[in-house]
Amino acid sequence: MSITVENISKSYGAFRALKGVSLEVPDARITALLGPSGSGKTTLLRIIAGLEAPDEGSGPIRFHQEDVAGRRVQERRVGFVFQHYALFKHMTVFENVAFGLRVRPKHERPERAVIDRKVHDLLQLVQLDGMAHRYPSQLSGGQRQRVALARALAVEPRVLLLDEPFGALDARVRKQLRVWLRRLHDEIAITSLFVTHDQDEALEVADRVVVMNEGRIEQAGSPEEVFHDPATEFVMNFLGHVNVFDGRIEDGKVTFASVQVEHPDAAHLHAGPTRVFIRPHELSLHLLPRSDSLPARVTGIHAAGPAVRLTLATEAGLVFSADVSQDVYRSLKVAVGGRFWVQPRDLRVFPGIADQTRD
Amino acid sequence: MRWPRRRHSVLPGFGLTLGFAVVYLSLVALIPMAALFLRSRGLGWGGFWETVTTPRVLAACRLSFGAALIAATINAVFGFVVAWTLTRYRFFGRRLVDALIDLPFALPTAVSGIALTTIYAPTGWLGRALEPLGIKAVFSPLGVVIALTFIGLPFVVRTLQPALEDLEVEVEEAAASLGARRRQTFRRVILPAVAPALLTGFALAFARALGEYGSVVFISGNLPGKTEIAPLLIVTQLEQYDYEGATAIAVLLLVVSFVMLLVINALQRWSGGRHARGA
Numbered sequence: 319m320s321i322t323v324e325n326i327s328k329s330y331g332a333f334r335a336l337k338g339v340s341l342e343v344p345d346a347r348i349t350a351l352l353g354p355s356g357s358g359k360t361t362l363l364r365i366i367a368g369l370e371a372p373d374e375g376s377g378p379i380r381f382h383q384e385d386v387a388g389r390r391v392q393e394r395r396v397g398f399v400f401q402h403y404a405l406f407k408h409m410t411v412f413e414n415v416a417f418g419l420r421v422r423p424k425h426e427r428p429e430r431a432v433i434d435r436k437v438h439d440l441l442q443l444v445q446l447d448g449m450a451h452r453y454p455s456q457l458s459g460g461q462r463q464r465v466a467l468a469r470a471l472a473v474e475p476r477v478l479l480l481d482e483p484f485g486a487l488d489a490r491v492r493k494q495l496r497v498w499l500r501r502l503h504d505e506i507a508i509t510s511l512f513v514t515h516d517q518d519e520a521l522e523v524a525d526r527v528v529v530m531n532e533g534r535i536e537q538a539g540s541p542e543e544v545f546h547d548p549a550t551e552f553v554m555n556f557l558g559h560v561n562v563f564d565g566r567i568e569d570g571k572v573t574f575a576s577v578q579v580e581h582p583d584a585a586h587l588h589a590g591p592t593r594v595f596i597r598p599h600e601l602s603l604h605l606l607p608r609s610d611s612l613p614a615r616v617t618g619i620h621a622a623g624p625a626v627r628l629t630l631a632t633e634a635g636l637v638f639s640a641d642v643s644q645d646v647y648r649s650l651k652v653a654v655g656g657r658f659w660v661q662p663r664d665l666r667v668f669p670g671i672a673d674q675t676r677d
Numbered sequence: 678m679r680w681p682r683r684r685h686s687v688l689p690g691f692g693l694t695l696g697f698a699v700v701y702l703s704l705v706a707l708i709p710m711a712a713l714f715l716r717s718r719g720l721g722w723g724g725f726w727e728t729v730t731t732p733r734v735l736a737a738c739r740l741s742f743g744a745a746l747i748a749a750t751i752n753a754v755f756g757f758v759v760a761w762t763l764t765r766y767r768f769f770g771r772r773l774v775d776a777l778i779d780l781p782f783a784l785p786t787a788v789s790g791i792a793l794t795t796i797y798a799p800t801g802w803l804g805r806a807l808e809p810l811g812i813k814a815v816f817s818p819l820g821v822v823i824a825l826t827f828i829g830l831p832f833v834v835r836t837l838q839p840a841l842e843d844l845e846v847e848v849e850e851a852a853a854s855l856g857a858r859r860r861q862t863f864r865r866v867i868l869p870a871v872a873p874a875l876l877t878g879f880a881l882a883f884a885r886a887l888g889e890y891g892s893v894v895f896i897s898g899n900l901p902g903k904t905e906i907a908p909l910l911i912v913t914q915l916e917q918y919d920y921e922g923a924t925a926i927a928v929l930l931l932v933v934s935f936v937m938l939l940v941i942n943a944l945q946r947w948s949g950g951r952h953a954r955g956a
Contacts, residue, residue: 369850391853398854404847408869418855421865466851473855 319476319509320345321366324377328361328370335361337533340377343477343526346507348500350520353530354556359513360481362530366511367479368394381476397470397508401482403462405454411465412437412450418473440468443502460491467499471506480512484519496523517557521545529553551668554595561601561638565594565667572667575636577612583667595666598627601640603650604659611659614638616652628652630660710931717924728925733901734910738929740818741907745886748825749833753879756833757871763834764841778835781828786891793824794895816898821906824892829882836881840874872948880941887934 321343328336336358343349351359364370366379368391378385386394406414415437419428428436441447444464454462463483470478483499484492500523503510514520520527521541528538529552537549548554555562565574570585572578574594604611617637618629626647631637640660642652650658717725728734763775781789797804797814807814814820844867852862868875890908897904907930914923 367854369854391850392856392858395856396854398851400847400851402845402847404845404851406848406852406866406870417852417857417865421852421855421857421861469851469855 319382320380321477321509321511322378322380323362323366326362326365326376326379327373328358328365328376329373334533336365336372339530339533339535341528341535341538343509343511345382345509347525348503348510348512348523349526349528350524351511351513351528351530352515352517352520352556354515356532357530358533359515359530363479363481363511363513366477367391367396367398369398395473395476397467397473397475397478399463399466399470399478399480399483401485403454403459403466403486405462405466405469407454410451410453411441411446411457414454414465415440415468415472417469436472437468440472443471443506444468458491459487460495463487463495467502471508475508478508478510480510482513482515484514484516492519499523521557529556531556548666551593551595554666554668559598559639561596561598563594563596563636563638565592566590567592567667572665575612575632575634577610577662579610579662579665581665581667587667587669592667595668596638596662596664598639598641599625600662600664601638602661602663603628603640603642603646603652604661605650607659608661611661614658614660616654616656616658619652619654621647626652630658713924713927713931717921717928720921720925724921725925725928728922729929733905734907734926734929736902737905737907737910738926738933740821740904741887741930742933744818744821744825744906745883745889747822748829748886749879749883751822751826752829752833752882753875756830756878756882757837757875759830760834760837760841764838778831780831782831786828786889787895789827790824790892790895793820793827793892797823797896815896816900816904818897818904820896820898821893821904824896825886825889828889828892829886832881832885833875833878836874836878837871840871844870869948873945876941876945876948880938880945883941884934884938887930 322341324340326336326339326341327334339358339362341362351363353359361370365372368386368389372379372387376387379387381394406417409417416433419433419436422428438447438450441450444467446461446464446468449457449461449465454465457465463486467483484495487495496519512523521544524541526538527541527544529536529544531552537544537553539547544553545557548557554560563574565572566589567573567584567587568589570580572581572584572592572594607613612632614630614632614636616628617631620627620629621644625641625643628640628642629637630640642650652658720728729738759778763771763778794801794815796802797807797820799805799808799813799815804814812819814823848866848870849862852866857865888908890906890912893906894909897906897909899905899909907926911923911926911930914920914926
C-alpha cells in the first residue's frame, strides 16, 4: 500500500520542524528518510503514523487512495517500531506480540488458538521461536527489536513505520540486523518507511532514499541516484566523505587551487564564485606534473582498510583527502612527506544562490 | 590468601554489616516488640482472649482497620491521579504542589487534627456545606477516614512518582499504534507496570493510618464503641494503669497488621517478580 503526503507542515512554537513536505512512498518497498537530527524526519514519520498532528492547513495523508489524516492512530493500522523498542516489560515475548490481537473489539478478536498460531508464526519469522516465555529484560537489544517488529506485524499493518530501528544497538548487531531486515522484507514485502541518520544504513537497506534537511526534502531517489548524482550541496555533503574547495566558474570552466578543468555542469551556470566538491576516491596521484593536477604533500596515512586514505596539503595550506587502492599505495611508495600531483577525475559544482533564484 | 574475596565492595565485609543490621533492628524494633508479647503474657491465654473480645475493643479494632483500609484505598486512587499529574505534565506551580504533598509528613499530627476539625465542624468552611446534605464529618467514622486519608496521601504519591517517571510515553504510543483504546492501555499496560509501587504505597499508607493517633483524636470525638480508634483505646487503658489490657490490644493490632503486610508483600512480589527475573 503506497503512502502519499502533501504539503505537511509542523511547528513547535516558533520552531518549524516541517515546512510543507510532500512525499510519495512506493508500495511494497523500503524507503529511508535520511537526515541529520532536527531535519524533521522523525516528526514526518510520527505524523504519518498519527502519533502527532500536522499544523492546520496541511494536505492529506493517503494510504493508497484513502485519506487517513482525520483518523486516530488506533484506526490507521500502522505498524510502528520505536528506537528504544517500547516493549511491555511486564509481559512475556508471547504476550507482547499477542497484544495487538487481544485488544481488538470482541467481534473482531481472533480465537485463542488462532492467536497462538499467529504469534508462533511471527516469532518464527523473526527467529525468536524459543523465546516466547521470556521477559524483555532477559533479551539482548537485537532480540528486543525483533520482538518489537513481530509485535508491530501481528496486527497486519498496512504500512510499517520504523523510527531509527537500529539506533540503540551496537555497531556489529546493527549491521547484522539491517541485512536481516532487508531479507525479511524481501519475504513479506510490506510498504516500509524507516528513519535513520546513518547514510550507510539508508543506502544499504532501502530501495529508495529521501534525504531531508531543515524540515524540507532535499532529494528523493534510488540509493545510486542520491549517492552518484546528488541534487544539492547538502546531499553531496551528507552522503559520504567529500572535499570542498572554493573556486570560480568562468567561460564554462571550473577553476580552483591553481587547477582549471572543463566540466559539463559549469557550461550552463553563471560565472562567479562557487564551491567545488570532489570525493576522495575521485582523486588520482601522479609522480609527474600535469596541467590538470595540483601539487600536494602527504601529511597523513590511514592504511587499515580496503582502501588507503591519504591526507594531503598544498603549499598554500589547503588540506584534503584522497583514497587510493592498496596496490597504488604500494607501487607509488607513498610515505608521509612525499610529494605528488593530484588529479581530479571527476568533480561537482552546484548552482549558486543567484542561479537558483533565476530559475 | 588472607583476604579471599569474591567481590569488592566499598562497605566493610558482609559479617560486620549483617551484625550491625541485626543488632540495630533488635534494639530499635525486635526487643520492644518482644517485650510487648511478654507483657501481655501476664494475662494468660484466657485473659487475653477475654480482653480483646470485649465489644468496645472489637468495635475499636473494626473502626481502626476499616477506616485505615478505606483511607488507603482512597489514597491509592487519588494519589495515583496526583502522581500522574505531577510526573506527566509541566505546569505553572508544579514545584509548589509537589512540595505541598509532603505537608502531612511534616506537620505535627495534632496540628493537622485541629485544622481538620476546624474546617469540617458544622460551623467550619467545609462542614457548613456538608451539614445541609445530612453528612456529619466530625465526631463520626467519616471524620476518622478524612484524617487518615490526609496523613496517608504522601506515601502513595512519593512511592508512585519514580515508577511513573520510569514509564516511557513511547510504551503508551506503542499500545495505541497496536489498536488499544485508552482504557485498554491503562488497564493492560500502565497499571500492571506501576502495580508494585502502587501496592507499596498502599501498604505504607495503610500501616501509617493504623498507627495514627494525633490527628484522629480531635476529629473523631472518641465515643466508645462508635468513634473510638484502637490506638486511643490503648492510651485510655494505660491511663487507667491497665498495662496488661493495653498490651493485649497492642498485640492484636500488631499480629493483624503484620499478617496484612505479609499479604501485601506477597502480592507485590507476585506482580513485580514477573518482569524482574525468571519466569
